[in-house]
Structure formats: structure tokens, C-alpha cells
Amino acid sequence: MSYIIGIGMDGEYYVGIDLGMINSVMAFTDADGTISIQRWEKGHTKFPSVVLLTPNRSYAGQLALDRKFYEDRYHFENCFKRMMGTTHKQRIYNVDYTPTELFSMILHKMIRTFEEEHNHKLERAVLAVPADFGDAEREAVMKAAYLAGIKEPKIINESNAAAISYRHDTTDFIGKAAIYDIGGGTFDVTIMDIHENGFDVLSNEGSKFLGGRDWDLQLASIIQKKIIANAGLTPKDIDNDSDLRRRILSEAERHKIILDRVDKSKGALLVRGKYIGFEISRTELDNATVELVSKTIKMTNDAIRAAGLTPNTLDRIVLVGGPSITPLIRSMLENEFPNVEITRYDPIHAVARGAAIYARSLFKTKSIKIRSVLNKTFGLKMGIDGEECVCNLLYRNVTLPMSREVVCRPKTDDQEILDVAIYENRATKGELHTPLTRSRLLNTFHIPLTGKISRGRTKIYIRMSADLEGLISIEVECNNKKDTCDLSSDIYLSNEEFSETMRRVRMVQ
Ligand SMILES: Nc1ncnc2c1ncn2[C@@H]1O[C@H](COP(=O)(O)OP(=O)(O)OP(=O)(O)O)[C@@H](O)[C@H]1O
Ligand SMILES: [Mg+2]
The missing domain is CATH 3.30.420.40 (ATPase, nucleotide binding domain)
Structure with missing residues (x-):
């Protein structure tokens, strides 16, 4: 939010x-x-x-x-x-x-x-x-x-x-919409129920490694091959020339945008004192980027499913973000969702x-x-059958707010500290456990245990909650003593490093 x-x-x-x-x-x-x-x-x-x-x-x-x-x-x-x-x-x-x-x-x-x-x-x-x-x-x-x-x-x-x-x-639109947001670096699709009283997000999917920059890289590699052929270079010559690589990438972005409107585009790059010409077609661009569009379509289908809908119960797809102008994106979406109105905004x-x-x-x-809905799945590190993994508690694409509790037991008598490690991953609802390697550690809290602690007997309650904005908090209760941990608490800290960084930031022109 x-x-x-x-x-x-x-x-x-x-x-x-x-x-x-x-x-x-x-x-x-x-x-x-x-x-x-x-x-x-x-x-x-x-x-x-x-x-x-x-x-x-x-x-x-x-x-x-x-x-x-x-x-x-x-x-x-x-x-x-x-x-x-x-x-x-x-x-x-x-x-x-x-x-x-x-x-x-x-x-x-x-x-x-x-x-x-x-x-x-x-x-x-x-x-x-x-x-x-x-x-x-x-x-x-x-x-x-x-x-x-x-x-x-x-x-x-x-x-x-x-x-x-x-x-x-x-203002006249009421219904279920997919907001298909493709930017320069990130792709997000959100399924939303837009009604008289507000907006209910039903699901989110996306990747922060999928955007217009990836289209540029695909096209740059085609242009690079043409430059190599037309200028008589070797791939190594290009590897060793970072300035030329940068210029190829920026040409790629320029031609990508031109190819929205025309079938073919011509360019030239100065290489070792000589202009080397090349021609690039919309078909070449489309062939090189069809996989990228397919990924966005797969995520859109995943989001529709996670929202409990089918393509036939979706009313509209709203395209936003610079790359959404690309004709291939539009035509592939139209093929995949023939009964849904697709509009750019x-x-x-x-x-x-x-x-x-x-x-x-x-x-x-x-x-x-x-x-x-919650954007990620959150859980705790646990030992299950002798192996450590993440026990998922709060699932992504479930409506906020939410709360879940697990009970765990001390490993030893008189254990003084309980380590609570909080992880995030992309598990879908119902996936109880996720390997640590597919999860990201967010924080580990060291909770002091007080009162009589008996191995395997004392109950420790760990409650994880997400509020209306998706902020996560953890409450640990043992022998009637409660500790709360707030994942976001350290952002308010002001230390020397923070002040020095702030000083540098404020001098920017
Ligand atoms: N007409 C066009 N056709 C295709 N791509 C375009 C067009 N115009 C802009 N783009 C691409 O759009 C991207 C920038 O879009 P936008 O400004 O929405 O991204 P951003 O908001 O910076 O990125 P993000 O949302 O991922 O953080 C660039 O990759 C640019 O090349
Ligand atoms: Mg953007």
C-alpha cells in the first residue's frame, strides 16, 4: 500500500x-x-x-x-x-x-x-x-x-x-480487471475487483527481473552479431570494448521503439573510425522477445487462477508501463485472451x-x-524430520489482515534463548514447507526464555501476523511472558552511518 x-x-x-x-x-x-x-x-x-x-x-x-x-x-x-x-x-x-x-x-x-x-x-x-x-x-x-x-x-x-x-x-468501469504493468525493469500483474465501494486486490504475480531492459538486451545481441559480421570484428573485440557495448545497447532501445511503428529500421554505429550500417526488422525483434512476452502471459494466467477466476470471468486487461506499447505484447495477449477487452492506459x-x-x-x-493481499509468503525456520526448512505460516495472495500461530518446544532443559528466523518465499497457499534455498532470510530474533523451561514439554507459542498493509509482526509467548518483534523496526534507527549517508544525499544536485 x-x-x-x-x-x-x-x-x-x-x-x-x-x-x-x-x-x-x-x-x-x-x-x-x-x-x-x-x-x-x-x-x-x-x-x-x-x-x-x-x-x-x-x-x-x-x-x-x-x-x-x-x-x-x-x-x-x-x-x-x-x-x-x-x-x-x-x-x-x-x-x-x-x-x-x-x-x-x-x-x-x-x-x-x-x-x-x-x-x-x-x-x-x-x-x-x-x-x-x-x-x-x-x-x-x-x-x-x-x-x-x-x-x-x-x-x-x-x-x-x-x-x-x-x-x-x-468511472463507468466496474468489474474484474487485470492490471498488466510492464516497466523498464519489472513486471507485475494484479487481478483486481473494482466495485462501487473500492478496490479488492485478488492476486499479484510478477518479477523484478522482467522489463523493457530485457527487450533491449535481446535486440542488442542481434545488432552486435550484425556489427561483428559487417565490420569484420570478432566477439572478443566487442567484449573488450565497453563503450561500443553501451552504444549498441542504447541503439537497441532506440530501434525497439521505432519498430513499434515500422517493419524495418536502419542504423549505423561508429566502429574504429568507420560507420558500420545494419538493418533490423520487427520480425527479428519479435522472434527474439517472444519468450519474454510468454513469461508475462504465464504469470497473468497464474494470477487469474490465484484470484479464483478464469479468463472468461475477467472483464478487462489494462496495460500500463512504457513497453506495453509494443505490438507483440498486445497481439499475444489478444490471442491468449480472445474474450477479454484489452485496453492501454x-x-x-x-x-x-x-x-x-x-x-x-x-x-x-x-x-x-x-x-x-499479502505479496509474499512468510514463515519460520524449523527442523522437520531432522532437516531444516521454512514452515510457511502466512501465504501470499490471501486477503489481509491475517494471523497464524504455531507451538514449538525447547530443545534443551533450561534453554535461555529461542532463535526465531523469519523467511520470505513465493510458496502458494497449501505448500506447508519450502527449502531454505528457495527462501530469503529477513531477520533472526533472539528471544530470551524465562521461567521453568523443560525440553519437549514447555510450550512456546509463535504468532505471526500481517496487518491491513501487509506489515509483518511476530509475537512469542512462553510461560505467560510475551515478546513482540517488528520486522520493520530498524528503519527508524539513526546512527552515524545513516547521518553520513544523509549528508551525502542532501548534497546531490
Ligand atoms: N514505444 C515504446 N515501445 C516499446 N518500449 C517502450 C516504448 N516507449 C518506452 N518503452 C520502454 O519502456 C521502458 C520504460 O518504461 P517505464 O518508464 O514504464 O519504466 P519504469 O517505470 O522506469 O520501470 P519499472 O516500472 O520497471 O521500474 C524502457 O525500457 C523503454 O525502452
Ligand atoms: Mg514503472
């Missing part, structure tokens, strides 16, 4: 931010509910999700792209959304940067630009994230928001936000608009009701 808000110095604004892998978008509503899209340098509504780091200064967005030509030494970072929530760190000019810090630089720049233009201090905001983001990724986004100065960030799933925006503009701004509309509802009108 998510939303954005600001407390005005000069007016009342409710803000929603779509942090995309390629482009970020900010929308806001004013007191009377008029929705606007924030504009950036050169009047663009898309804020490039890129950062340029130099030994002295850092830049975000369009300025980062432009400054590349003026800096002697720089490091350029993009596509880090896929790394959010991981422990990945990159050492650049003696500083270890996390994806969270890079993302907060983008957020910071967007927020400061908005504040200056509207004379409005932005302290609360709704941030949209892919439905497929798990707990760690959501925490990372929250942390990025704090670092950027948002004191009260809220999270909404991108597909939920797109549905809110769609409903806002298509504001591919670039839908998510930010929906987040802004939701922000106003949360903070002012309370008019939008969303019932959501």
Missing part, C-alpha cells in the same frame, strides 16, 4: 511518486483534487532514474545525463532498482554506495525541485513499488525516503496505484497519478478503500 503527502507552506498538496527503474514520475493533487504531473528540466514529465558520481559532486536525473560531457572523471549509475533490498555495495571514489542511497539521491532531487517550485515542504509521501517487491525491498524504499527527507513515507503497489488512476478516469503517468489520488484520500478524504 502506499501514498504521498505534503504539509504546505503555501497551499495543500498530496504527492505520489513512481520510482521507476528507468524513469521516475511525480504527481500531485491539490486541495480540490485536481491532479497534475510535476515537470522537470526541459519540461519533461519523466525524471531519469540515473545518478552521476564524481570525486567532488553527485548529480541526479537529467543533469546527471548532461554533466557526463563536462566531467573528467565520473561514475554513472542506472538500473539499480533491481538491487534494492540486497546487501550489494559498490565502492566509488572511496565511498561504499548502496542501491538505497542511490535511489534516495533521485528522490531527494525530485523532492527539492518540487518544494522550490511550489513553496511547499514535503514531509509525507506515497511511494509506489512493484507488487513483487518483498519485505527487504520495501524497507529499502522506506529508508531511501527517510534519507531524502520524507518523514512519513507510505508504500503502495504500482499496480494498485495504476488501478486507482484508471478508475478515476474511467496512460503508460507513463498512471502509477504516479494513482499514488497522488491515493495520497489525498489517505490524508484528507478517506474516500478510497483498498483491500489487499
Whole structure:
């Protein structure tokens, strides 16, 4: 769930931010509910999700792209959304940067630009994230928001936000819709029951490793082969030339978009002082990317099934996200779902608009009701028949809120500490256990046990709950003593590292 808000110095604004892998978008509503899209340098509504780091200064967005030509030494970072929530760190000019810090630089720049233009201090905001983001990724986004100065960030799933925006503009639609959201890096499909009183999310499927960038990589490999043949190079020559590889990738994206409208496209790349021409056809692009579209269709079918529906009981598929313009996506969806109306809706701004509309509802009108489902399955590490695995307790695609309890016993007499390890995975309802290798450890809590503890006899109750927003908490009860653990508690910590990171983020231009 998510939303954005600001407390005005000069007016009342409710803000929603779509942090995309390629482009970020900010929308806001004013007191009377008029929705606007924030504009950036050169009047663009898309804020490039890129950062340029130099030994002295850092830049975000369009300025980062432009400054590349003026800096002697720089490091350029993009596509880090896929790394959010991981422990990945990159050492650049003696500083270890996390994806969270890079993302907060983008957020910071967007927020400061908005504040200056509207004379409005932005302290609360709704941030949209892919439905497929798990707990760690959501925490990372929250942390990025704090670092950027948002004191009260809220999270909404991108597909939920797109549905809110769609409903806002298509007031006559009531029914069951699939929001098919394909972005630059992530794919999400959400099945939603849109009714008079609000939105019931029935299921989510998706991948944070499936998006327009994967189309670019497929096309780049075709162009690369043509360049090798036409210029008389070897694959090794290309492997050794990172600048040429980058230019091929960017040509691939350009031709991918051109091929939406024409059957063939011609290009040329400067290789070793000579322009090497190549031609590329829509058929070649389609053949190279049909597998990618098939994956999205499989996930759409999985989501329809998880929602308890069939393709015949689905009323509409709403396409959002930049790559949804691709003709192959549309034609394959039409083939797969011949009885469902397929419609494209504001591919670039839908998510930010929906987040802004939701922000106003949360903070002012309370008019939008969303019932959501849990995005991931959560469980505890347990020993089953001598083998360690995850005992699943709360299942994804089940309506929130929910709670489950298990009883376990101490391993030894006078055991002093119980380790409770919380894992996340993609198990579907009914899969009782999942191997540790297919799960992700979120946190381990060390719970002190008090009172008389007897091996195999004392009962320890572990209750795991997910609230209406999908936030997980754990309660452990033993000998009438209760301990609660909150998975998200550490994001509020302020330590030296946090302050130093914040200092760096706030210097971004
Ligand atoms: N006309 C088009 N045809 C095909 N692809 C397009 C077109 N226009 C834009 N794209 C692709 O859309 C992608 C960017 O879309 P979008 O701005 O929705 O992504 P994002 O929000 O940054 O990513 P994500 O939602 O995954 O975080 C890029 O991969 C771009 O190449
Ligand atoms: Mg997006």
C-alpha cells in the first residue's frame, strides 16, 4: 500500500511518486483534487532514474545525463532498482554506495525541485513499488525516503496505484480487471475487483527481473552479431570494448521503439573510425522477445487462477508501463485472451497519478478503500524430520489482515534463548514447507526464555501476523511472558552511518 503527502507552506498538496527503474514520475493533487504531473528540466514529465558520481559532486536525473560531457572523471549509475533490498555495495571514489542511497539521491532531487517550485515542504509521501517487491525491498524504499527527507513515507503497489488512476478516469468501469504493468525493469500483474465501494486486490504475480531492459538486451545481441559480421570484428573485440557495448545497447532501445511503428529500421554505429550500417526488422525483434512476452502471459494466467477466476470471468486487461506499447505484447495477449477487452492506459503517468489520488484520500478524504493481499509468503525456520526448512505460516495472495500461530518446544532443559528466523518465499497457499534455498532470510530474533523451561514439554507459542498493509509482526509467548518483534523496526534507527549517508544525499544536485 502506499501514498504521498505534503504539509504546505503555501497551499495543500498530496504527492505520489513512481520510482521507476528507468524513469521516475511525480504527481500531485491539490486541495480540490485536481491532479497534475510535476515537470522537470526541459519540461519533461519523466525524471531519469540515473545518478552521476564524481570525486567532488553527485548529480541526479537529467543533469546527471548532461554533466557526463563536462566531467573528467565520473561514475554513472542506472538500473539499480533491481538491487534494492540486497546487501550489494559498490565502492566509488572511496565511498561504499548502496542501491538505497542511490535511489534516495533521485528522490531527494525530485523532492527539492518540487518544494522550490511550489513553496511547499514535503514531509509525507506515497511511494509506489512493484507488487513483487518483498519485505527487504520495501524497507529499502522506506529508508531511501527517510534519507531524502520524507518523514512519513507510505508504500503502495504500482499496480494498485495504476488501478486507482484508471478508475478515476474511467468511472463507468466496474468489474474484474487485470492490471498488466510492464516497466523498464519489472513486471507485475494484479487481478483486481473494482466495485462501487473500492478496490479488492485478488492476486499479484510478477518479477523484478522482467522489463523493457530485457527487450533491449535481446535486440542488442542481434545488432552486435550484425556489427561483428559487417565490420569484420570478432566477439572478443566487442567484449573488450565497453563503450561500443553501451552504444549498441542504447541503439537497441532506440530501434525497439521505432519498430513499434515500422517493419524495418536502419542504423549505423561508429566502429574504429568507420560507420558500420545494419538493418533490423520487427520480425527479428519479435522472434527474439517472444519468450519474454510468454513469461508475462504465464504469470497473468497464474494470477487469474490465484484470484479464483478464469479468463472468461475477467472483464478487462489494462496495460500500463512504457513497453506495453509494443505490438507483440498486445497481439499475444489478444490471442491468449480472445474474450477479454484489452485496453492501454496512460503508460507513463498512471502509477504516479494513482499514488497522488491515493495520497489525498489517505490524508484528507478517506474516500478510497483498498483491500489487499499479502505479496509474499512468510514463515519460520524449523527442523522437520531432522532437516531444516521454512514452515510457511502466512501465504501470499490471501486477503489481509491475517494471523497464524504455531507451538514449538525447547530443545534443551533450561534453554535461555529461542532463535526465531523469519523467511520470505513465493510458496502458494497449501505448500506447508519450502527449502531454505528457495527462501530469503529477513531477520533472526533472539528471544530470551524465562521461567521453568523443560525440553519437549514447555510450550512456546509463535504468532505471526500481517496487518491491513501487509506489515509483518511476530509475537512469542512462553510461560505467560510475551515478546513482540517488528520486522520493520530498524528503519527508524539513526546512527552515524545513516547521518553520513544523509549528508551525502542532501548534497546531490
Ligand atoms: N514505444 C515504446 N515501445 C516499446 N518500449 C517502450 C516504448 N516507449 C518506452 N518503452 C520502454 O519502456 C521502458 C520504460 O518504461 P517505464 O518508464 O514504464 O519504466 P519504469 O517505470 O522506469 O520501470 P519499472 O516500472 O520497471 O521500474 C524502457 O525500457 C523503454 O525502452
Ligand atoms: Mg514503472
